[in-house]
Amino acid sequence: MSLSLNLSDLTVVAGARTLLRVPSLSLPAGSLIGVRGPSGAGKSTLLYALSGLLAAKGSVRWGQTDLAQLSAERRTAFRAAHMGLIFQDYLLFEELSPRANASLAALFSTSGDRAQVNARAADRLDRLGVPRDSRSVASFSGGERQRVAVARALATDPAILLADEPTASLDRPAADQLIDDLVALVRDSGKTLIAVSHDLHLLDRLDRVLTIRDGQLTDDTRVGTA
Numbered sequence: 497m498s499l500s501l502n503l504s505d506l507t508v509v510a511g512a513r514t515l516l517r518v519p520s521l522s523l524p525a526g527s528l529i530g531v532r533g534p535s536g537a538g539k540s541t542l543l544y545a546l547s548g549l550l551a552a553k554g555s556v557r558w559g560q561t562d563l564a565q566l567s568a569e570r571r572t573a574f575r576a577a578h579m580g581l582i583f584q585d586y587l588l589f590e591e592l593s594p595r596a597n598a599s600l601a602a603l604f605s606t607s608g609d610r611a612q613v614n615a616r617a618a619d620r621l622d623r624l625g626v627p628r629d630s631r632s633v634a635s636f637s638g639g640e641r642q643r644v645a646v647a648r649a650l651a652t653d654p655a656i657l658l659a660d661e662p663t664a665s666l667d668r669p670a671a672d673q674l675i676d677d678l679v680a681l682v683r684d685s686g687k688t689l690i691a692v693s694h695d696l697h698l699l700d701r702l703d704r705v706l707t708i709r710d711g712q713l714t715d716d717t718r719v720g721t722a
């Protein structure tokens with residue numbers, strides 16, 4: 497499945513400060529979108545608003561569903577069914593293996609067949625080059641942990657993938673490998689990807705790049721110029 501995104505009059509306010517204002521934005525289903533901008537500009541705030549984890553005014557419509565019109569429980573259910581989140585603190589279960597980390601959340605959040613979820617989690621870990629290891633992820637390197645977090649986000653086969661700096665803790669070769677694998681996995685299945693990143697190697701592979709400055713979105717069509 498694939499979902500389009502339509503934002504209108506999206507505003508996130510904290511106290512007297514407006515953190516984000518997006519009058520309108522439409523992205524077709526299956527788009528691969530990058531978001532960049534200076535530190536503190538509102539990039540993570542945008543991802544949180546798009547996932548419904550943060551209260552925003554206005555409309556965030558994924559396909560036919562406006563997150564703003566849903567109760568908190570239905571928002572959570574929508575997120576579990578349709579979104580994979582790769583946020584900066586990976587929040588892995590330290591004492592569990594990569595395989596358990598990749599499949600557990602999917603087992604709780606989807607009604608899919610258990611064997612199918614486990615097989616998909618194992619496949620994503622393999623495709624992302626995570627060692628087939630039963631040791632706990634506590635002893636994994638930063639890059640391996642990042643790939644486990646990506647595999648976990650993909651284990652539910654979500655229509656939407658939201659990623660915050662997915663290559664941040666990787667060296668160049670590992671980042672390039674992750675970019676190849678992530679872009680292939682997302683394009684193969686027609687997912688919509690929105691990735692906050694400063695990594696030009698990643699931005700270069702996406703369909704469109706948006707820039708946020710002081711909570712305002714502007715479009716970039718050319719990558720390689722920042």
Ligand SMILES: Nc1ncnc2c1ncn2[C@@H]1O[C@H](COP(=O)(O)OP(=O)(O)OP(=O)(O)O)[C@@H](O)[C@H]1O
Binds near residue numbers: 510539542
């Ligand atoms: N709950 C909050 N209350 C007040 N200010 C907040 C709140 N959450 C975020 N901010 C502020 O909003 C601004 C945007 O934060 P955000 O995390 O979205 O920035 P960012 O562009 O992702 O930055 P970075 O690249 O450094 O991660 C920052 O100045 C931050 O301090």
